[in-house]
Amino acid sequence: MAPMYPPQSRKMQVGVSTLGNGADIQSAAQAGGTAACRQLSSAFPSLLFSSDTAIYANQSHLPWSQTCLLSPSCVFLPQDAEDVAHAMRVIKRTRAPFSVISAGHMPVPGAASTDHGVMISLHDLKHRQLSKDLSVVQLGPGNIWQDVYDYVAPSGRAVNGGRYGQVGVGGLLLGGGIGFFSSQVGWGANSVVQYELVLPDSSIVLANATSHADLFWALKGGSNYFGIVTRFDVKTIPMGDAFYSGKIWTSASTLPWLNALNAYLAPGGGAEDVKAAIMPMIALTPSDGVYEVISLEFYADAVNEPKAFENFTAIDGPTLLNQSGVGPWTILPTALNTPAYAAKDKRQQFFTVSFKADPRAVSIVNHTVFDQARTTLQHVADLSISFSFQPISKAWIEAAKARGGDAMDLDPNDAPFIAGLMSSTWSNAADDAAVRDFSRKAATSIRQQTAALGLGHSFLYLNDAGVGQTPFRSYGNGGSLKRLQAIQRKYDRDGVFRNLLAHGFPLQ
Numbered sequence: 482m483a484p485m486y487p488p489q490s491r492k493m494q495v496g497v498s499t500l501g502n503g504a505d506i507q508s509a510a511q512a513g514g515t516a517a518c519r520q521l522s523s524a525f526p527s528l529l530f531s532s533d534t535a536i537y538a539n540q541s542h543l544p545w546s547q548t549c550l551l552s553p554s555c556v557f558l559p560q561d562a563e564d565v566a567h568a569m570r571v572i573k574r575t576r577a578p579f580s581v582i583s584a585g586h587m588p589v590p591g592a593a594s595t596d597h598g599v600m601i602s603l604h605d606l607k608h609r610q611l612s613k614d615l616s617v618v619q620l621g622p623g624n625i626w627q628d629v630y631d632y633v634a635p636s637g638r639a640v641n642g643g644r645y646g647q648v649g650v651g652g653l654l655l656g657g658g659i660g661f662f663s664s665q666v667g668w669g670a671n672s673v674v675q676y677e678l679v680l681p682d683s684s685i686v687l688a689n690a691t692s693h694a695d696l697f698w699a700l701k702g703g704s705n706y707f708g709i710v711t712r713f714d715v716k717t718i719p720m721g722d723a724f725y726s727g728k729i730w731t732s733a734s735t736l737p738w739l740n741a742l743n744a745y746l747a748p749g750g751g752a753e754d755v756k757a758a759i760m761p762m763i764a765l766t767p768s769d770g771v772y773e774v775i776s777l778e779f780y781a782d783a784v785n786e787p788k789a790f791e792n793f794t795a796i797d798g799p800t801l802l803n804q805s806g807v808g809p810w811t812i813l814p815t816a817l818n819t820p821a822y823a824a825k826d827k828r829q830q831f832f833t834v835s836f837k838a839d840p841r842a843v844s845i846v847n848h849t850v851f852d853q854a855r856t857t858l859q860h861v862a863d864l865s866i867s868f869s870f871q872p873i874s875k876a877w878i879e880a881a882k883a884r885g886g887d888a889m890d891l892d893p894n895d896a897p898f899i900a901g902l903m904s905s906t907w908s909n910a911a912d913d914a915a916v917r918d919f920s921r922k923a924a925t926s927i928r929q930q931t932a933a934l935g936l937g938h939s940f941l942y943l944n945d946a947g948v949g950q951t952p953f954r955s956y957g958n959g960g961s962l963k964r965l966q967a968i969q970r971k972y973d974r975d976g977v978f979r980n981l982l983a984h985g986f987p988l989q
């Protein structure tokens with residue numbers, strides 16, 4: 482039995498009437514949070530956890546980045562959609578701030594946790610059920626992708642989810658989803674055939690192509706503005722063995738690596754092979770200048786050394802890692818599910834910028850991020866900074882449209898392009914501003930320089946975006962925002978999600 486939620490303090494009881502305006506709001510939020518926690522505690526004594534419990538400590542530390550650790554008033558661990566609906570009734574009544582967390586991998590402070598409110602952790606919603614014909618798998622949002630892959634692979638199936646096994650099902654599918662099979666089936670979200678969700682008014686609905694079709698569209702990229710998804714029904718892909726490769730070269734191979742990347746992206750290159758997926762990355766540790774070029778490769782067929790990656794295979798410089806082979810398709814996500822990637826003891830941050838797949842743009846990134854980070858960020862303790870060139874192919878966007886489309890609404894005529902991810906890891910809070918400002922300026926500079934050459938692309942991938950970026954504005958070249966806002970208002974007449982729920986990015 483969990484401890485009951487602690488009684489309201491005297492300070493909170495008097496706060497609203499005695500403090501100034503900003504403080505009034507904070508105090509009202511605190512009071513709302515305290516009231517919601519108390520009411521949930523009496524309805525669900527074993528599912529509501531206050532700050533003096535081990536489960537609270539564990540759940541409030543789910544965020545992957547230390548920059549995202551906040552202090553919720555309590556943590557609620559629903560066991561099913563009915564529990565979530567009950568929590569929504571309490572939250573609406575008490576006007577308590579709240580957050581929703583799946584596995585906590587969005588490194589944006591305030592996206593999935595909250596101060597002075599209820600953190601709804603979907604951690605226990607780990608339902609997994611393959612249909613009899615194996616074509617669809619039902620997934621609870623508390624699953625991580627590794628759990629999903631380990632569940633479906635023995636049946637000869639795959640799902641187009643995250644490439645790193647420890648990432649959460651909930652956030653990834655609601656923000657898009659770059660997977661190993663995206664050139665065949667689009668974003669991860671494009672494989673969702675039905676959502677079970679709790680709406681802001683506490684009703685539980687199924688959204689699919691024919692019922693709540695507006696929500697069905699909005700949830701494919703709309704993040705957490707539309708409801709709390711308690712089940713994703715996802716199309717599977719028949720899949721057995723695949724090719725995988727992980728290679729890290731020293732800086733001596735920078736030029737051949739850049740050439741290999743450019744050849745991969747060029748017309749007729751590997752990026753046009755829909756079975757190929759690649760994560761080409763440059764990584765730098767500014768304090769010692771160590772610079773590495775990396776290629777993680779996946780081919781959705783049991784083909785050794787596929788032609789698609791031939792230019793990377795041909796690089797003959799010294800390697801720090803060189804593994805490849807054919808085996809069960811889950812080998813790569815499992816290998817990427819290492820303690821190093823899963824560690825939550827660092828400060829982490831993403832920033833995204835897109836541009837056309839062109840050698841001049843690749844060169845701009847290399848100079849803008851890495852030449853400058855060497856000097857500007859040399860002092861930042863334990864900093865490593867990487868840039869991933871994530872190719873979005875024309876086939877990918879066509880597949881997304883063929884599956885009914887999504888709120889991101891990309892134009893196949895603007896493809897191929899690169900959805901770039903700048904990722905930083907460091908240790909001290911004192912360096913937060915320096916790393917954030919550097920990344921923001923670098924992303925802006927890349928956007929401006931590529932645009933000046935006619936190589937710009939406006940898309941901001943929500944799942945890779947950073948503080949202050951506005952991905953929703955970039956959807957459909959600006960054409961999706963009004964529709965998303967109208968759908969949001971239709972289902973959230975009282976502004977419960979708009980005003981009380983923690984979000985990563987403004988729907989503006």
Ligand SMILES: Cc1cc2nc3c(=O)[nH]c(=O)nc-3n(C[C@H](O)[C@H](O)[C@H](O)COP(=O)(O)OP(=O)(O)OC[C@H]3O[C@@H](n4cnc5c(N)ncnc54)[C@H](O)[C@@H]3O)c2cc1C
Nearest residue numbers: 581583584585586587622644649651652653658659705710
């Ligand atoms: C190591 C690492 C590897 C990654 N690899 C990939 C990759 O291969 N492909 C890719 O596309 N992205 C990748 N990402 C980015 C990832 O998709 C996002 O960070 C994503 O938001 C993480 O989902 P989560 O459930 O773990 O995060 P959370 O932080 O728990 O959630 C993210 C947001 O979604 C909301 N949310 C989550 N679940 C629900 C729900 N059920 N209902 C309503 N709202 C919900 C939360 O409130 C929050 O605002 C990676 C990130 C990391 C850190």
